Amino acid sequence: MKDIIPGIRLIAFDFDGVFTDNMVYVLQDGSEAVRCTRSDGLGLQKLERLGIESVIISTESNPVVSARAEKLNIRCIQNCGDKRAVLEAMVAERGLSLAEVAYVGNDINDLPCLDSVGLPIVVRDAHQDVVRHAVYRTTRPGGQGAVREVCDLFEQALADR
Amino acid sequence: MKDIIPGIRLIAFDFDGVFTDNMVYVLQDGSEAVRCTRSDGLGLQKLERLGIESVIISTESNPVVSARAEKLNIRCIQNCGDKRAVLEAMVAERGLSLAEVAYVGNDINDLPCLDSVGLPIVVRDAHQDVVRHAVYRTTRPGGQGAVREVCDLFEQALADR
Amino acid sequence: MKDIIPGIRLIAFDFDGVFTDNMVYVLQDGSEAVRCTRSDGLGLQKLERLGIESVIISTESNPVVSARAEKLNIRCIQNCGDKRAVLEAMVAERGLSLAEVAYVGNDINDLPCLDSVGLPIVVRDAHQDVVRHAVYRTTRPGGQGAVREVCDLFEQALADR
């Protein structure tokens, strides 16, 4: 981990199960809500100060994702059938390689991304079928400090250099 | 379990306590909300690919059930006093027998269904009075992975054949 | 417990912390929501079949309490500064004594009621200052099966006679 982090320029996060506990609140009118932690905000501010770009990539298009991303002031790409293609396009635009990307996910639809980046990370409570695809598994579950933990790890690894 | 699964053609799920943690959020205007897990969606897609039909059967009629079922693209039968009669009608329509049905429940109003199907399943946190009526008890609680676990079990059992 | 239950004619429940986990969801518009469990409904139906009257007594007046009570089809008395006076009035109306009443509470504002009834009950996660005032402490926390547990205890104690 400590050897890989200094080479990372971009961190891409899945939303459900990473920024949330993978739960969805369903209201009578069919609208949805999710639960996130306030602690993520202070973490993402650290990444920004470190000059590391952050992005949320979500398969589905959902207003709650937009709402949370706006509040956190983080870029958000939704409604993409192929997350890996999005990652590749972002990397090409910036003149980076996938080896310079970290990806944080939690379920089998994250496998193409986890298997292609330099630093694949899963949350503590990721589905058992994806755990072995990660270099690092957070100690905190999704939506309960996993994002902040990743940000803190970057801060510490870059401070220790 | 592994012997019974290949003969199952239809899985019927109770909603409250199976797709949810059996909790209900009550708002000031009297409307309700429930909490489900995003992980169930990927599981139900597996069942569809395996050619196994899924259905939600709920005693009560509640807009949150309709909303969740629509999002998951799964058929939903509500407002039925007699769940077992619904199961029997579905089985007759399809030319199946109850021995070819799995039922997933969590409380005493599920007993008539659990006691009549080929594969009775209860969630980890089912009421103590129904546990002994099941062939399988999930390791995950209702609303927190129980549905996905059942889907994963079917996928694995059918792959191992 | 088993000796006292057959003499009980009325069960009075506090709402917050008994029907709920004592949490309140605060929305931006100042409205509130609470979380209850579906399992309570089947329990209260048992009490009704046993001919035992149930009532919710809540100090505060809150639309979520009314909404939940209506759904559960249980009488609900709100906005009463003095819960014990309410209990005494109910008992007098019915020609009962407080010895024939069970009260389920969770915090220090329940002490006058707990100390005056025949069967004082607290939930598992009651405030430490009220626990010693109860004859029975549920094994399930408030809002997570405590009410159902009390109903099941009554059913069993009356069946065992």
Added chain:
Amino acid sequence: MKDIIPGIRLIAFDFDGVFTDNMVYVLQDGSEAVRCTRSDGLGLQKLERLGIESVIISTESNPVVSARAEKLNIRCIQNCGDKRAVLEAMVAERGLSLAEVAYVGNDINDLPCLDSVGLPIVVRDAHQDVVRHAVYRTTRPGGQGAVREVCDLFEQALADR
């Protein structure tokens, strides 16, 4: 603790992570909700009876904070970039010193306040980087009894004198 409490005249609370579990519910329309515990209300009433002033100081401006503060009948200062400056102004107005203030926080943005008051307190689940800055760490997590615990401690310490 017991030696410091009798000298405290003002308790300042952070909101998120102290009155709440640091989680935020994000709704589709971008509005937010938080989860608090009813037990805090009875605790704050104790402080009032003891003649100790309470205040919520929150960096962000958020309608949910105003809503909760109004319900609890506690003063609330929001939208302040520099929490310590707010504390210093309050202290000066009242002719107190920071040594007569207790502050309850949970994350790194609370460090300036925690490091300047007479009684710095953190909640059980505070971020690891702030724990060593506190004289007392509550046994209950934020939003799940931490505020009530602080109030009960004051009541007991002042009763024991």
